[in-house]
Amino acid sequence: ISDDVWIKMLNKELKYVHDKGYLQRHPKLQPKMRAILLDWLLEVSEVYSLHRQTAYLAQDYFDRFMLTQEDVNKDYLQLIGITxxxxxxxxEEIYPPKIFEFAYVTDGACDMWDIQRTELHVLKALDWNLCPETPISWLKLYCQVEAQKDDENFLEPQFSQETYIQITQLLDLCMMDISSLDYSYSVLAAAAFCHFSTFDVVHKVSGLTWESVSHCVRWMSPFVDTLRSEAKPQIKNFPKVKADDRHNIQTHVAYLDLLERQIDRPDCQHSPVAAGAILTPPSSTEKPVNP
Incomplete structure (x- = not known):
């Protein structure tokens, strides 16, 4: 990978600031509400076969938008999230779902006009800065650098899809805990990679020192232990998605249950999450038909 590309990616880490402290600006909100919202967005993403990068961009937009606002009521979270x-x-998508499809999955809670109005609000608040390097983009880069052989096209994925989806599941679970915002996205991806590789490999592909990732690696350990008690994720088939792109499609499992179980561990100090949901999940995996 060229130095120019690497420097541009690192500069984005400085430009796109995220901070879990935004909750102090919203006294009516709790960490569990964010977790429930993000869990629902992952579910919607799977329903519409959206890419992992799309789901992680949405998480980034949501968290950065909330950093610019004050005293948001919980009733608006679903609208902000779906927007x-x-x-x-x-x-991110070549063929993004239509706006009425996003309104549809809210089960009447938000209509198209709500989403359009909120879209303008979010874009202005983010100053149209919409291209961060997410944990997913960093992870894909690390995996590709590690698997790269001299005579192969760097743009063609060389890494194991099976290992990749295990690491992404770990990132999904971690991302739902608001404490993940304590870390830069490059460090989150590197720490997740560490749990499936060695630090020597991670250092080689990321250039990061052990001092810069060790705290995050330790923070992730209870999440890893929780996932180890589950069946390994399987690569899913999606209609109209090619076999070599399946690992890039966002999937959803019972993340709220996993988060609850992980937080109940005696060695865990994480944000509390309630099991009760406040959002309406998609009722099926079928897309609505055009009216």
């Missing part, structure tokens, strides 16, 4: 996913899909 963030709508914007992200237009950035």
């Amino acid at each position: 963030a996913l709508f914007i992200a899909s237009k950035i």
